[in-house]
Amino acid sequence: MYRVGIDVGGTFTDLAAVDARGRVVIAKSASTPRDPSEGLIEGLRLLAAELGTDLRGLLAATTSIVHGTTVATNALLERKGAKVGLLTTEGHRDVIEMREGLKDDRYNLRMPPPVPLVPRARRLGVRERMRFDGTVMARLDAKSLAAAVGRLAKDGVEAVAVCYLHSYRNARHEVETERLVAKRLPDAYVSLSSEVLPQIKEYERVWTTVVNAYVGPGLARYLASLATRLRAAGYRGDVLIMQSHGGVAPMKESARLAAGAVLSGPAGGVAAGRYSARLLGEGNLITFDMGGTSTDIALLQRGEPQLTGEKTVGVAKVALPALDIHTLGAGGGSIAWVDPGRILHVGPESAGADPGPAGYAKGGMRATVTDANLVLGYLDPANFLGGRIGLDAKAAERAVAQVAKQLGTSLREAALGISRVVNTNMAEGIKIVSVRRGVDPRKFALVAFGGAAGLHVTEVARLLEIRRVVVPSVAAVLSAWGMLATDLRYELVRSHVSEVSRMTPAALRRLFAELEEEGRRRLGAFEGPVSVHRSLDMRYGEQIFEIQVPLDGVDLEAASLLDEVADRFHRRHEELYAYSAPGQEVVIVNARVAVVGALPVLPAEGQAAAGRAAAGPGRRRVWLGDWVEVPVWKLDALAAGHEVKGPAIFESATTTVLAREGERVTVTRHGWLDIRIA
């Protein structure tokens, strides 16, 4: 019997199948963006062939499929989502476009305002009002509702988002609204704020509800199409969709809470990080996923990533719990430019894939990070991406020479400069992200994913005083693989604003019990072990930001429950902000429960690098302040336990790694590079 992980990316669909003994087989197919289920099925066919069977044979022997998808993400980023109508409390329809009064890029006043996801003409007020405590101030007015829904029907909306003030305390009006919408617009996708995110703060809630409505219909269509194809091929098992929070959810649930999948893709990367932590026996990791336009960073502590409720995707704010992945605007395609004050900058503008770096010779004229790496000899023009793309070193030199001229320095110095600036920016970015999360990056190891990471990661580590860097050998497939190691997960939240001193232990227990019951209901007939994690979002009286305080290990039945809760808060505050103020009023804002159904643990079999014989290295000249001839190792052919001292280059079909002077590289039993920095 197999379990199959499938990660659909922009270019490739990666698949990994694991059998009961832990044997792993992988496959890769071309992605089909128009309907990703086509490429997915093709990938399954290739996977079946690897296993010596056919599609039917594989699917008949498969118990579950875990799937990471970018359908929701792309709909949002490319603004190709559904035509949405928004119903709000009368007099409050502009919350989403008022942006809380904020505008990005403070000094840039010549900047056109963003186009809202739902234009004002389709944002309609409905007469109704709840008070702050959930009591009714004005009853839902049937006429006003009918008029608004009638107008949305006339506009031909595909989805309706409903977000009334204080509905996190009393959802009655939203539920009544849903009933009427279902009657008048039976085909519309309906998204209620009280279901999507029953949490105080209307700006975050209305955005999340709107995003859900915007990406929901498209995701639902895709999943339905996928289900049909799989059924036609004889599949009877589960399909679990990777969620932004790093857990998985069944198809039906995922289609309903579509906003929960907007970061499904990057979550696969973090799943890979989580899996790496397990394989390496190293719990504190920072994943460093450097691609063409950006670099994704995530922190894992004790092997587990953190969650956040403050994600921005494109123009949209999504306040659902999501893996705390931070995106830095620096990648291999980031463009280097010199300001008129002769200061060198790299990014955030990127040459992307088209035209790409100057060295791609596809019309790009401006120097990028990749061009600098070519000029320095770090990349082999003849062997980039396994030789699939030939690089033009001369074109890269011409572009970097422009930068050198503007800086008044030599070609190599300029290239080294580009590398140093981008490394500095990434290191500073990681530092700020860690500080914001109250951790010291020096206690972490960096794990490098993504094609561009290997040339920068050790330098970034050095700037951060990080001593250990790990480069897995097949990072892309690792996401698909890591997905198999994730659990069923339901994240529930409810706002209940109260000072701790005014709360009773019984009320808190009841709140948690209700959320847990809801979570277990959604988990359904799951037969494996279930764990429940409770936490509270809390703050001091006058603060605005809450912090999430995990309550794992707290005895809910204890008489001193509330003292313990307050104590946990003070300690967490101290961890994050270096001070706490015991004796001050503490306020509970949201209660959270995560109900987790643990899937069978993935056996940790490596790719058996043991037994390989290391072929002798080739040699190449690289610029390290001067031309130095260094050995070039084939990453896929290294034997476990093999040790190499920097400077040295390691190459594979997907990445190139540079170990510098003072760095010691050991090949792990999985064929990964474990780099120690002196």
Add this chain to the structure above:
Amino acid sequence: MLSLWYHRVMLDPITVSVLTHRFEAIVQEMGEAMLRTAYSQILNSSRDFSTAICDGQARLVAQAEHVPIHVGAIPWAVESVRDAFAGRVRPGDVFLLNDPYHGNNHLPDLTAFVPVFVDDEVAFWSINRAHQSDIGGSTHGAYNPGATEIWQEGLRITPLKLYDAGALRDDVLKMITTNVRHPHDFMGDLRAMIGSAKVGERRLRALLDEYGTKTVVGAVDEILDGAEKQARACVRTWKDGVYRGETILDDDGHGFTDIWIRATVTKKGDALTVDLSDSHRQVHGFINSSFPNTMSAVHMAFAYLIDPRTPKNSGTFRPVKTILKEGTIVWPFAPAPVTLATNHCAQDIAEAIIKALAPACPERSIAGWGRRFRIAIKGVNPRTGRSFIWHLFHARPGGGATAAGDGWETAGEGQAAGGIKFGSVEVAEVRFPLTFEHHEFRADSGGDGMHRGGVGAVLRLRMDTEEPAVANTAGDGIRHAPYGLLGGKDGLPHRYRLLSRGRPPRALKTKEVGIVVRPGDVFFVESSGGGGYGPPSKRARAARAADVGNGVVTKRGAR
């Protein structure tokens, strides 16, 4: 003294570039620490604070992008502290300052300074400036429209040591906290400010250790020169000439009306001279602008006009020479009150300059933004029996249009330019006895033009109190509207009213104290829209149709 700067070292451009990015990251990290630790709403939600690094010569090296009107004002504050304690600055010291006649901008913006030493010399200052929710004085919330002297505006803190070589002077702290209304919040915020400045100190120390003092200090010259070059390169592209611009404030609340700011700007080559001497003489009320605040307003106008990617440091502003006359509203004699000046007349100073330069660089110019008009309400919350103070940040006015496009709807005032956040309505209703009956865009408030001014907002705010509350107002712009530019129309001015059952609506003025607010009263707030840019005849038909379809322009307004 200053031996660190005696020899200018030659540095390679790469090292300078890397250090530039490091300095920027440090002020950002200081801001991050502040944002997360501050206590009061005005700081952690509205982000009314700045973090900065100055060098030992009090030159601004880097500043985090928070409040534009703080830009460029900090060097005067550093000079003031440095001069007051010449020879007595020691490692472990922390200084405080808020007095606008001693280098600060206005009293609510308390500034904390931490020196960073190399041997026995101050190489850098790590600085946090943050707006306090209260700083004493005769009204709560710092803004006192009744003030005719600065003592009525709050506690004046001249340069002082709060920590002396690492030891807290708790007698001094006690004196300060005794003179503010919410000592507990004040302490929370002060702790966050000092924490943030200490983060800067630690990071600067690490930078000095890593690169060596000579390199780091030497890079400052290069960074400042680089910014100067960049600014000059932009100015050079503008048309030479002598230009005049004028903006007018409604009143000072004490008898002066139609108070003008006049800027004569001479642009020649890559330099500007801004002469504000013709501005109105100083007035009784709190719209006078302290010297550092006026300099900041001039710098803000300049920063808005040049390429926004230009770093903001002391080098950036070298191309601008400013001429002021003492005794005018832009440089008053003590003890004139000045608290409102970071809003008004700062925005009006900046806009007089921007307006003046419109013919020189029309593609860079900016139509008028809405002005600040705040309300502070003090009452008793019947749900808790405790007193509360609430500041109006909602119903933000619209932004001005530019050559690039329409103005931003409800983006706030020109001196903050979308930098001040209003909090959640739901959270406000949970915490305060208030109901937000209506809070939406104000149709027809944006000035017409090729590009339309951003609209303001309408707010109906009901008081759910059970006993009378008291409100103060502070602001401007009920008579003079945000200006249209190059053929664009003006936006609508503010209109604020207090509706009280059984009484005629009361039009609120922008500088009132002691407004009685009865239980059930409603504040009916209509805020300004921004000015339009370019002739209305050039507005695209599709844009007009969208405006009407979205109801930001009504059919009546479209005629």
